[in-house]
Amino acid sequence: MNAPEDRPARPEDIDEICAALPETELGISWGDRPTWKVPRGDKGKGFVLYRAPGKTAIDPETGEMYDDLVVISTPTEVEKNALVEDESTPFFTIDHFRGFSAVLVQQSRLGEISRQELAEVITEAWAAKAPEKLVREHFGE
Template identity: 85%
Template sequence: MTRPACPEDVDAICGGLPETELGISWGDRPTWKVPRGEKGKGFVLYRAPHKTAVDPETGEMWDDLVVITTPTEVEKNALVADESTPFFTIDHFRGHSAVLVRLSRLGEIDRDELEEIITDAWAAKAPRKLVREHLGD
């Protein structure tokens, strides 16, 4: 096992993938996109606190949520169903291939697992040619 994942790993992993840039979506939310430029599609988004995602014990809105795209609903459901991981979903994301994770809980998985999940997110949004060049067939 590599070391536990940490919040800084999100930007390091996203920034290390080909043709990525940190931009803005959903109005003002920092979002990692691929490819760079106007055609970029978001694959990791820092979500604003919202009443749709709250701590069940305190009722406080979580202020450290990251939304990570999954290739399909199958991968999303597998991540959410695995109780050994910190990934979850909310009603707001029903029908969307994406999981949520709190930055404060990233240490529950190792960096390699986080890198694999983020790379899958990148591959789901990147142009096919770029994916082939980076990951092969």
């Protein structure tokens, strides 16, 4: 039997992974969008955001606005480009995010990667936004 990390990622894994990281909370940003932030409280910075459908993110095949997008921060543009350019992953970007270190992924396509791969991308997003001391404590450095 496969370990849970080896199985395909599912939409519910996003919240499970985010909630398991230190000092995270599910809050709101961009007006009304559910957003995972670190650390808890007023100083929290978003690292995973459930994006509302919008005219800047259109499915090229259907012409419809994506209705299941998640925005995941990346540490830098280098990591963003590596994820976007890797055709084996469902991560992509749009013009609206040019110059912004984050990737987009449709929840309906998460199964194209493993839960472990999703956890790695989300953990990197968390580490990019979390206070340095918290990151060092989490990784034992």
